[in-house]
Amino acid sequence: MLTIHSLWKSFGDNVVLRGVDLEVSQHEVVSLIGASGSGKSTLLRCVNLLETPDDGTIHLDGEEITDPRADVDAVRKRFGTVFQAFNLFPHMTVMDNITLAPRQVHRVGRAQAEQEAHDLLRRFGLADKAGAYPDRLSGGQQQRVAIIRALATKPRVMLLDEVTSALDPMLVVEVLAIIRELKESGMTMILTTHEMSFCRDISDTVCFLDGGVLLEKGPPEKIFTEPEHERTRAFLSSVL
Numbered sequence: 577m578l579t580i581h582s583l584w585k586s587f588g589d590n591v592v593l594r595g596v597d598l599e600v601s602q603h604e605v606v607s608l609i610g611a612s613g614s615g616k617s618t619l620l621r622c623v624n625l626l627e628t629p630d631d632g633t634i635h636l637d638g639e640e641i642t643d644p645r646a647d648v649d650a651v652r653k654r655f656g657t658v659f660q661a662f663n664l665f666p667h668m669t670v671m672d673n674i675t676l677a678p679r680q681v682h683r684v685g686r687a688q689a690e691q692e693a694h695d696l697l698r699r700f701g702l703a704d705k706a707g708a709y710p711d712r713l714s715g716g717q718q719q720r721v722a723i724i725r726a727l728a729t730k731p732r733v734m735l736l737d738e739v740t741s742a743l744d745p746m747l748v749v750e751v752l753a754i755i756r757e758l759k760e761s762g763m764t765m766i767l768t769t770h771e772m773s774f775c776r777d778i779s780d781t782v783c784f785l786d787g788g789v790l791l792e793k794g795p796p797e798k799i800f801t802e803p804e805h806e807r808t809r810a811f812l813s814s815v816l
């Protein structure tokens with residue numbers, strides 16, 4: 577469904593991605609792990625074209641989205657992206673945050689957008705928060721709304737970058753539960769996380785990035801118990 581081939585990205589002299597190859601199948605959950613600065617966020621940002629790769633290609637559903645003639649806005653609509661900091665619009669209610677993109681970008685009518693938002697809020701235990709402003713919500717609730725907002729656009733792939741890193745440990749659990757539910761519903765996802773036990777539990781494939789090189793990938797049992805590379809082993813022993 578998503579094929580990344582020989583992706584290179586530099587910022588000035590800093591070569592951040594060095595020929596990354598990765599294939600993601602429909603319904604697959606792929607985790608990117610690696611030290612801070614290894615290029616995980618940059619890889620996600622290249623996938624949804626927030627960054628322009630220097631070289632290499634990305635195909636989504638058979639279409640080359642890195643083709644200079646590709647419609648960047650149309651491509652971005654097919655990804656749902658959630659970052660570490662919950663970027664909810666503070667002056668809008670939860671309902672308006674969720675329905676903004678469906679209504680303005682995807683041209684869904686208000687009634688339908690609100691109905692779908694209510695269904696999502698109910699599904700994720702936030703039905704009573706539709707009229708609340710973000711500052712009335714806990715960090716975990718805000719991040720759940722941010723995930724719902726991304727889901728409301730019916731993305732092909734969800735990209736989740738350290739979505740629990742800014743949260744108190746108590747609130748991490750409720751956000752991880754949402755991601756688990758998404759996996760069970762068949763959502764295709766690429767995520768980065770520091771939560772290694774969660775990563776091991778939820779991922780179909782774990783990719784270890786080392787200085788912009790995708791050094792090793794495989795099923796979690798393999799990566800976490802018998803990695804091929806000494807550097808993967810060293811990273812894991814530093815975080816586990």
Ligand code: ADP
Pocket residue numbers: 587590592610611612613614615616617618619
């Ligand atoms: P990770 O998510 O694994 O911590 P990043 O992809 O955020 O790694 O960063 C990889 C490298 O790219 C770092 O050296 C970082 O400083 C650099 N970098 C990331 N984004 C930018 C940017 N917009 N401008 C310049 N350098 C950047």
Ligand code: MG
Pocket residue numbers: 616617618737738768
């Ligand atoms: Mg990052």
